Every structure is written in C-alpha cells, then in structure tokens.
Amino acid sequence: xxxxxxxxxxxxxxxxxxxxxxxxxxxxxxxxxxxxxxxxxxxxxxxxxxxxxxxxxxxxxxxxxxxxxxxxxxxxxxxxxxxxxxxxxxxxxxxxxxxxxxxxxxxxxxxxxxxxxxxxxxxxxxxxxxxxxxxxxxxxxxxxxxxxxxxxxxxxxxxxxxxxxxxxxxxxxxxxxxxxxxxxxxxxxxxxxxxxxxxxxxxxxxxxxxxxxxxxxxxxxxxxxxxxxxxxxxxxxxxxxxxxxxxxxxxxxxxxxxxx
Amino acid sequence: xxxxxxxxxxxxxxxxxxxxxxxxxxxxxxxxxxxxxxxxxxxxxxxxxxxxxxxxxxxxxxxxxxxxxxxxxxxxxxxxxxxxxxxxxxxxxxxxxxxxxxxxxxxxxxxxxxxxxxxxxxxxxxxxxxxxxxxxxxxxxxxxxxxxxxxxxxxxxxxxxxxxxxxxxxxxxxxxxxxxxxxxxxxxxxxxxxxxxxxxxxxxxxxxxxxxxxxxxxxxxxxxxxxxxxxxxxxxxxxxxxxxxxxxxxxxxxxxxxxxxxxxxxxxxxx
Numbered sequence: 396x397x398x399x400x401x402x403x404x405x406x407x408x409x410x411x412x413x414x415x416x417x418x419x420x421x422x423x424x425x426x427x428x429x430x431x432x433x434x435x436x437x438x439x440x441x442x443x444x445x446x447x448x449x450x451x452x453x454x455x456x457x458x459x460x461x462x463x464x465x466x467x468x469x470x471x472x473x474x475x476x477x478x479x480x481x482x483x484x485x486x487x488x489x490x491x492x493x494x495x496x497x498x499x500x501x502x503x504x505x506x507x508x509x510x511x512x513x514x515x516x517x518x519x520x521x522x523x524x525x526x527x528x529x530x531x532x533x534x535x536x537x538x539x540x541x542x543x544x545x546x547x548x549x550x551x552x553x554x555x556x557x558x559x560x561x562x563x564x565x566x567x568x569x570x571x572x573x574x575x576x577x578x579x580x581x582x583x584x585x586x587x588x589x590x591x592x593x594x595x596x597x598x599x600x601x602x603x604x605x606x607x608x609x610x611x612x613x614x615x616x617x618x619x620x621x622x623x624x625x626x627x628x629x630x631x632x633x634x635x636x637x638x639x640x641x642x643x644x645x646x647x648x649x650x651x652x653x654x655x
Numbered sequence: 656x657x658x659x660x661x662x663x664x665x666x667x668x669x670x671x672x673x674x675x676x677x678x679x680x681x682x683x684x685x686x687x688x689x690x691x692x693x694x695x696x697x698x699x700x701x702x703x704x705x706x707x708x709x710x711x712x713x714x715x716x717x718x719x720x721x722x723x724x725x726x727x728x729x730x731x732x733x734x735x736x737x738x739x740x741x742x743x744x745x746x747x748x749x750x751x752x753x754x755x756x757x758x759x760x761x762x763x764x765x766x767x768x769x770x771x772x773x774x775x776x777x778x779x780x781x782x783x784x785x786x787x788x789x790x791x792x793x794x795x796x797x798x799x800x801x802x803x804x805x806x807x808x809x810x811x812x813x814x815x816x817x818x819x820x821x822x823x824x825x826x827x828x829x830x831x832x833x834x835x836x837x838x839x840x841x842x843x844x845x846x847x848x849x850x851x852x853x854x855x856x857x858x859x860x861x862x863x864x865x866x867x868x869x870x871x872x873x874x875x876x877x878x879x880x881x882x883x884x885x886x887x888x889x890x891x892x893x894x895x896x897x898x899x900x901x902x903x904x905x906x907x908x909x910x911x912x913x914x915x916x917x918x919x920x921x922x923x924x925x926x
C-alpha cells in the first residue's frame with residue numbers, strides 16, 4: 396500500500412515537474428519569436444519542411460475523407476429525400492470538425508514527429524550544447540523558428556484539407572451519384588456561415604497547431620539524448636498530440652457550438 | 656611548487672562540488688588553470704571530467720563552490736553575461752558537434768554570422784584562414800557526413816577558434832582516432848595555443864598524448880583531485896594514483912574489481 400502511494404506520489408511529482416518544464420520552455424520559445432521575425436530566413440526554411448512537405452499527405456487524406464463522406468452522407472440523406480443537402484452537410488463536417496482535427500493528427504504524424512526526432516538528435520549529437528557554448532541560444536535559433544512555422548502551417552493545412560475534402564465529396568456526390576451541382580454549391584453557400592463555421596474552424600486549427608507544435612518541439616528538446624530516448628520522445632509526440640487534440644476538440648466544440 | 660598569482664590564472668576553481676541526484680560527481684575540487692598554458696584534466700572514465708568542462712562553460716550549475724573564468728564567477732552570471740563570456744570561450748566536443756545540415760564552410764562561419772556583422776567577403780576570408788590552419792581549406796564544400804572522425808574534429812577546432820577566443824576546452828580530443836589523426840590534433844592544439852595566445856583545457860585519458868603537449872596535469876578520481884603537477888613531476892611522483900594511471904596498471908587505488916562481497920562467500924551462497 397505504502398509502495399503504491401509512493402509510486403503514485405513519484406508519478407505525480409514527475410508529471411508536474413515536466414508540466415512546469417514544458418511551460419517554462421513554451422515561455423522561452425515565445426520570447427524567441429521576435430528574434431525569428433528579425434531573421435525570417437530560418438522560419439521560411441522550416442515553413443517548407445513543416446508546411447509545404449505536409450501538403451501531399453494532407454491533400455490525399457482530404458480528398459479520400461471527402462469522397463467517403465460524400466458517399467456515406469448521400470446514402471443516408473437519400474433515405475430522407477434530402478440529397479440536395481449533401482453540400483452543406485459535408486462542408487460543415489469538414490470545416491468544423493474533420494478538417495482541423497484530422498489535419499492536426501496528420502500534421503503530428505508527418506511534421507511533429509520529424510521535429511521531435513530532429514531536435515532530439517541535435518541534442519544527442521551535442522549540436523544544441525555546441526550552440527550554447529558558441530553563445531547562441533538554441534531555443535531562439537532552433538526551437539522558435541520551428542515553433543512559428545508549425546503555428547502558421549497548421550491553419551493553412553487544415554484549410555487545404557477542408558477545401559480538397561469538399562472537392563472530393565463533389566466528385567462523388569455530383570459527378571458519380573447525380574446530385575445537382577447548383578444545389579450542392581448554393582445550399583452550401585446558404586448554410587455555411589463565415590463566422591460561426593469557418594472562423595471557429597480556423598480558431599480550432601490555430602489552437603491545435605499551437606499544441607501540436609509545442610508538444611513536438613518540447614519532446615525533442617526534453618528527450619533523453621540516446622537512440623532509445625529519441626525514439627520514445629517521437630512516439631510520445633504523436634500519442635500526446637492525439638490525446639490533446641481530441642480532448643481540446645471536445646472542449647472547443649462545447650464552447651463554440653454548445654448553445655446551438 | 657609555486658602558486659601562480661591571480662593575474663596569471665584564467666580559470667580558478669575553489670571548493671567545487673557537483674552531484675547528479677544522490678551520486679557525487681565532484682567533491683570540493685580546487686584547480687588553477689593558467690593563461691597561455693595547456694592544462695589537462697585526466698582520470699578514469701566516469702569521474703566527472705566532462706562535467707567539469709560543462710561547469711566551467713556554465714552549462715551546469717555547481718552544488719557549491721566557485722568557478723571563476725577571467726575573474727568572473729560563472730554560476731553568478733545572468734543569461735546575457737554568461738553568453739557574453741561564452742563568446743570568448745571555444746569548446747571542441749568529443750563528437751565534433753558539427754551542424755549536420757551545414758557544410759564545413761558554413762559550420763565555421765556560423766559563430767561569425769551569429770555574432771558579427773562582417774561583410775560576406777571578410778567572413779569568407781576569415782573562414783578560409785581558420786580552415787587553412789587546420790589543413791581543411793580544400794574540404795570546405797563537404798558536408799559533415801562526408802568527413803572522417805578526425806576531420807570532423809579539426810573542423811570543430813576551426814569553428815571553436817572562429818571568434819578568436821581567449822580559451823578553448825577540448826573534450827576527449829583523441830578518443831577513437833587513428834595514430835596519424837592523434838598526432839595532427841596534438842600538434843594543432845599546441846600550435847594554436849601558442850600562436851593565438853590561447854589557454855587550453857583538455858579533458859582526456861590518453862596519457863602519452865597529453866603528457867607530451869601539456870604544461871600542467873590534474874588527475875581526478877572519485878570526484879577529487881588526487882594528483883597534480885607538470886607531466887615530468889607526476890611521472891616521478893610517489894603518488895599511487897599517478898603511477899597507476901600513467902603506467903596503466905590494472906589494479907591500484909582504482910580497483911580492478913567492482914565492489915562486491917567476498918568471492919568465496921558469493922560462490923558458496925548458491926549451495
């Protein structure tokens with residue numbers, strides 16, 4: 396019993412210690428952002444590797460999800476004779492939920508894990524220590540540009556996901572299943588609200604981008620500098636981001652759409 | 656042995672203690688590293704030699720004691736003051752710690768680009784001068800992955816002297832290198848120290864190599880200084896530590912056997 400309590404206590408203490416370290420790290424990273432804005436070259440290189448290189452997986456997933464969604468929704472809506480509502484149903488599902496959530500999960504798997512592994516390996520090969528000894532702050536030089544790049548990329552990737560998803564569902568619904576093209580677009584235009592739906596979806600993707608990038612860079616920076624340590628940190632990035640994104644999605648959805 | 660006066664001492668360590676959790680790494684260590692000298696810290700693996708370098712560079716904070724570099728107590732410095740001091744310190748890591756995404760040229764140019772606003776033409780000349788000094792001017796376009804271990808260390812050395820520091824710290828510069836590379840690095844350390852008016856601190860357990868180029872040696876074991884002096888003084892000293900270490904004896908003050916209960920008792924206990 397005492398052993399069990401001790402274990403619980405130790406676990407709790409290490410959890411809060413890590414949480415504290417994570418918050419301090421976040422604070423330092425945010426403090427490093429002005430320096431990145433002065434030298435944007437570093438961030439632009441990261442925007443390419445974090446953002447541009449993620450477009451492919453986001454686009455392919457987006458079109459697949461959109462096509463499946465179009466097919467499933469069509470079958471259900473046909474039962475009620477409401478297949479003309481396919482456009483708004485698919486658009487709302489993508490813009491409000493699937494776009495931000497799925498692109499955050501994909502982002503974490505593609506870019507987040509790469510960020511963790513890169514920073515973790517830089518730590519393991521003493522590149523971060525070397526930088527510190529050359530009087531260059533690795534949080535400003537390495538972490539802050541990656542953090543900002545992740546933050547800017549995520550909303551754009553989520554928007555690409557949703558837009559391509561809508562095209563995928565158009566292809567299936569209108570192209571293959573015969574829904575009227577005019578009804579598809581006009582109903583979507585009428586039902587999807589810029590503020591209520593699109594802005595809220597964007598806010599979600601900004602929050603998810605912030606959390607996913609924070610977790611990725613922190614896990615890399617805080618990893619045990621060994622092969623095994625970096626591998627564990629990479630796994631933790633993907634798992635923790637999934638938990639955080641799904642949990643936050645519920646909270647944000649309740650706050651944004653709870654009183655509809 | 657004459658004690659150097661304060662003006663000659665670049666790094667002055669007094670009562671330095673450091674522990675990692677409950678494990679004591681350094682226990683009340685005193686050292687003086689003189690300006691212009693090559694000072695070597697020797698000792699068996701895992702005795703806190705690298706930790707000592709990290710304490711001098713301010714990457715770790717001591718549990719107790721003072722680490723004065725050029726008159727400033729490193730643990731007392733704030734972030735900005737520490738970074739200012741580090742601009743005048745170079746460090747060569749065991750692995751070289753080169754940035755793998757930058758070429759040899761860009762690695763050496765890195766501290767210059769970060770800390771100066773020199774025009775590109777001048778940066779190019781400075782980098783080429785540093786690379787020429789380590790014999791790798793011709794390798795400037797290579798990436799770190801294309802270099803041998805010895806070349807990577809020489810590039811790291813060129814990078815460490817890029818800002819013309821007052822001192823350089825070397826972490827195990829000879830480990831795992833072939834005899835030619837060891838000879839090259841030995842010669843470079845001594846030559847750069849004397850030509851550039853540097854002070855050098857080497858952490859190593861390669862006895863023959865460091866004895867040949869050091870002005871002063873410190874031996875540490877179990878977190879304490881167990882012997883010190885010029886290489887020839889130590890060779891002739893009666894210190895058992897010095898004799899065991901310099902002659903590579905398997906048993907002595909540093910035990911061959913990891914502490915355990917008596918062998919007979921251990922064997923019989925299974926019956």
